[in-house]
Amino acid sequence: MSTQTLTIGKALNLGLRRAMEDDAKVVLMGEDIGRLGGVFRITDGLQKDFGEDRVVDTPLAEAGILGTAVGLAMRGYRPVCEIQFDGFVFPAYNQIVTQVAKIHARSRGRLAMPVVIRIPFGGGIGAVEHHSESPEAYFAHTPGLKVVAVSNPVDAYWGIQQAIAHPDPIVFLEPKRRYWDKAEVDTAATPDPLFASRLVRGGDDVTVLAYGPMVKTVLQAAEAAAEEGRSLEVVDLRTISPLDLDPVVDSVRRTGRCVVVHEAPVTLGLGAEIAARVTEACFHSLEAPVLRVGGYDTPYPPSKLEEEYLPDLDRVLDAVDRAMGF
Amino acid sequence: MSVSSATEVVDPVPGAGAPHLPRQPDLVQLLTPEGERVEHPQYSLDLDADELRDLYRDLALVRRWDVEATALQRQGELGIWASLLGQEAAQVGAGRALQPGDMAFPTYREHGVAWTRGVDPLHVISLFRGVDNGGWDPVATAFNLYTVVIGAQTLHATGYAMGLQRDGAEGAVLAFLGDGATSQGEVNEAMIWAASFSAPVVFFCQNNQYAISVPLERQSRVPLYQRAAGFGFPGVRVDGNDVLAVLAVTRAALAAAREGQGPTFVEAFTYRMGAHTTSDDPTRYRLASELEEWKLRDPIARVKAYLSRSGTADQDFFDAVEAEADELAARIRRGTTEMPDPPGTAMFDQVFAEQTPHLAAQQAAFEAYQATFEEASE
């Protein structure tokens, strides 16, 4: 049987296992990923099966994790770095932005950087500060990095393998509050390409875009909207850099309305870039400006306030109403 | 009294043999695990009976607070709790070494130090309940807000110490960090800065043997206090479960800093008796036998034994502390369950000293949006 029901977490675990079986050069590095199996258990059992040289519990130093990954990559390894939580990527930010991202260009292609940086991202788990951040725009803004965000077990299973096999550095964002969401995964299927967006629900009135944890929220909003006779078309962007907007443009030319949803603060978030591009490509079809729904321009709040901070079904529908009102 | 600057490697590579129970001729101890008062050639401590009893009281109350908080988390009242179980002596000893004019920079586990600074336990609880990022006033209490990003506070502490130095102020700074934190680049930068500017800062490292699941051996091949020598200042290892020794060593280090002798690294050798946090399951990575060994070194039992045996405290005293702990626990429980949620607008407040027009507009839109739900529910 090639089909099994997996959570996103388990799908990632299985995908990592496959990647390690397929290529002996794949090395997992991170804090607590070995014996503990990671704080979210994404690497559970992998050190036991592949050994301490392939699944490395690192010292507590993120700059070290990414900096040594560069050297290992130069030796032909494929480091897969786990950052324990989104808010802890910043000690490694220097290595990612000034080194990992630029080495291919600087070496005129003589050095490849097949480094995967796995980051559980986003809020909604009731955590203390620095555990609920959405830092994707920092990375998408950095030339030389690719950024993807998975939303479901199927993409988690295939995506992590595709990212590891890919020759460029990839920031691989995992929707931590959805780690326990389940779906059927056919491990014998032919996967969709990594850098492609996907239409996940057809509709006529408004095109709604999301990635990572917000895909589920938007699909729920689409259900609710349908009950009120409003039809939303939903696209899971899947890839943040590069963006794959062709399907989006096709959709918006039909609906004339577009709403972008992410947890990250609205200002200069992915929504800003998408709004600009969609406006450029669809100017004559637009019935309303492209609207953005996101986090407020405040530090991520204490968890008692996160429900008010995070975009939810109501805020998506509110934006849909506003788009329809133009 | 001076601070020792041992540089000679006395331990085998940690991890070889019994890593958590190494022989340590240079471990500063004034009270043995059995509660026997011993002298140390470099560190002496003269406390009167009241002071000794006060230390016991601190330890007992801090533990009770911690146990109550863990229970509250289990009952769903807190999002998470980082227990200090087993580290009471390290924290109370360090905290009680502080003098007026000194400043402390904690991690996220220093509830015992918070206690010694007079921080209301509920102001710490509110952070773990998700109400705020710590309710206390870091200026009024001379106890900075908790820092969750590992090691970042060691640089803040160093800069603060440089400020004291520039101002010709009396005080010194106590920077807390864990064993895992010593691997962070920023922590190493802090030690370089502190040394270069001879800043009046004491790095107080609670070596509780683990960084979540990762044992000390992954962070260091030498005992941590020996790192100090490489940065050019003294390092000393103290029995972190001995409140008297911690108090004596930290006092000496802070005094040296105040006198212009620059930084010291104090390694309080201890053990995290609980999980990393309530989200953690330590049975996945450490042996029960290790815990059993450390139970014999309990930081509170030895003080109790000493107080009893020396006639410094009687059963009435211990009963009174117990009753006070019960009261404290009840107050914490009541205060936690009755703690109001913050208003939604709290996230917009004080983002800036001068709010921007953009954020003000966003807040107004937020309030208007929230009001639509209130109208709907009316």
Ligand SMILES: Cc1ncc(C[n+]2csc(CCOP(=O)(O)OP(=O)(O)O)c2C)c(N)n1
């Ligand atoms: C920069 C950063 N990376 C990772 C984490 C996640 N994390 C929280 S506590 C911890 C271990 C800290 O160990 P140690 O310094 O020994 O302190 P202890 O928790 O034992 O008191 C880790 C890895 C973090 N908070 N900050």
Ligand SMILES: [Mg+2]
């Ligand atoms: Mg530790």
